[in-house]
Amino acid sequence: GQNIDQPTEMTATEGAIVQINCTYQTSGFNGLFWYQQHAGEAPTFLSYNVLDGLEEKGRFSSFLSRSKGYSYLLLKELQMKDSASYLCAVMDSNYQLIWGAGTKLIIKP
């Protein structure tokens, strides 16, 4: 079966760095997406990785290792507004998005 695993909840301190991991087992791979979802709102696109390596975009970076079926989202200089759920999604061989359950990130002052 297809499976996306990410931690249910993480807590970090304002100004710090946090890494949210995502491991996947899917039938084929056509890219991995990270989305941010604030409570009560729809997801917003953060990043897309299809090749191995690190993609940096401001305070957020996303890493992919296809051989390990592993990705992480790195958030630097955490701000209170970064408190949200972070969703990992993998596009499989049928170009369908398989969604993780999301990681709720709590930022403390």
Added chain:
Amino acid sequence: GAVVSQHPSWVICKSGTSVKIECRSLDFQATTMFWYRQFPKQSLMLMATSNEGSKATYEQGVEKDKFLINHASLTLSTLTVTSAHPEDSSFYICSARSGGIQETQYFGPGTRLLVL
């Protein structure tokens, strides 16, 4: 760019009535639109995928006669919840994708439906 709107953002209706939700891609042509449902504190659940001008493809367990989807143009898709019941109360979110199948999905702001 890549803005998707949904209307209405909130709906409260009586049990047995039908509710239509619109999803529009404002600044791009969406060849494919997706409809999701999300219950509180749960993950997104894909309901159906629709391509412009063709019938929607429903996920297993989603009743196509209850959740009518129309993707009549490259910028508009509608979801109609027919004969809504309290268990249909949920957060309905659409997303749109332009061009190729590897293109990013952009989400609308969602519609919160409460059926009394």
